[in-house]
Amino acid sequence: MGKKQIKIGVRQGHGTPPGYKWTVAIIDVAFGEVMKFLTDGQYEHLAMQVKELAREDDPTHSRTASVAQIENYYELRDKGGILGKKNVRVYFGMDKLKQSLVILGGLKKENDGQTPDGTRILMRRRWRKYLNGDYGSLDT
Amino acid sequence: MKVAKDRDQDRVDTAEAALTMAIAVLVERIRGLPKEDKDDLFELSKILFAAESEEELQCAARAYQEILDQKPACVVAFETKDTPVNMGGWLEWISGRIKQAREDARLTQSELEAATGLPQSHISRLENGVHSPSSTTLEKIAAATGKSMPFFDPSHQDEL
Numbered sequence: 001m002g003k004k005q006i007k008i009g010v011r012q013g014h015g016t017p018p019g020y021k022w023t024v025a026i027i028d029v030a031f032g033e034v035m036k037f038l039t040d041g042q043y044e045h046l047a048m049q050v051k052e053l054a055r056e057d058d059p060t061h062s063r064t065a066s067v068a069q070i071e072n073y074y075e076l077r078d079k080g081g082i083l084g085k086k087n088v089r090v091y092f093g094m095d096k097l098k099q100s101l102v103i104l105g106g107l108k109k110e111n112d113g114q115t116p117d118g119t120r121i122l123m124r125r126r127w128r129k130y131l132n133g134d135y136g137s138l139d140t
Numbered sequence: 141m142k143v144a145k146d147r148d149q150d151r152v153d154t155a156e157a158a159l160t161m162a163i164a165v166l167v168e169r170i171r172g173l174p175k176e177d178k179d180d181l182f183e184l185s186k187i188l189f190a191a192e193s194e195e196e197l198q199c200a201a202r203a204y205q206e207i208l209d210q211k212p213a214c215v216v217a218f219e220t221k222d223t224p225v226n227m228g229g230w231l232e233w234i235s236g237r238i239k240q241a242r243e244d245a246r247l248t249q250s251e252l253e254a255a256t257g258l259p260q261s262h263i264s265r266l267e268n269g270v271h272s273p274s275s276t277t278l279e280k281i282a283a284a285t286g287k288s289m290p291f292f293d294p295s296h297q298d299e300l
Contacts, residue, residue: 009217024218041227045272065274080295082230118200135215
């Protein structure tokens, strides 16, 4: 019988030294959304990029990944490598009060172009609802 | 003949009634939305009609549906597994490529840090197969070591 997998959260102050500077949260619908187009290995790769962002003082100016601002939230862009021909975007907001990065959703794009307007509005809405407290919080 | 015509008319009437009902339900649902969601729907409607690609259309339709559905969602902890996920040999392969590129360019990890702006600790974790590099990271290493992207990226191998 295999060893049981334990899931580990990304929390500010935890992780291998110097540790995470940000806690990472995810909107539950975002997880199902990205798993529709990612393999487990590809998800792990993107999870590593997110964890790397959580190690940075300012994740919006990452030295290791491509991060761009969209309205009042951000997108992490990646492609190639283990992602193969997929051009993937991960959207997140920065809750500075809770020192948290909040994953809002993801998209497999057909090309290198900018985020489609429909997705831009959808992620803006999710971020707004998070800030309004409609999704609750990690503390509750 | 007359019976068939009546049947066709019945079908048209039923379809019209169903459409009228669907529109009434939609209007009622939109009326009950928060103002900000209504504003988003208005913006999305313009995008739906102006969409020039299938991707734009699908993204707008997905957003439209999520707003109309008003399904509850919640924020949860972002979790990863404590033992490495099988990445199909990717980590072993790419860590070897990065180390080989650095050594071919006769650079130390510190010199590669200076040339790329990537922290030395990050480079070390890449070479030890602990972290999977982003495309941005690989582009920086490729530029600093004089290698082409296909050297690091199987998805570019056809460019070799």
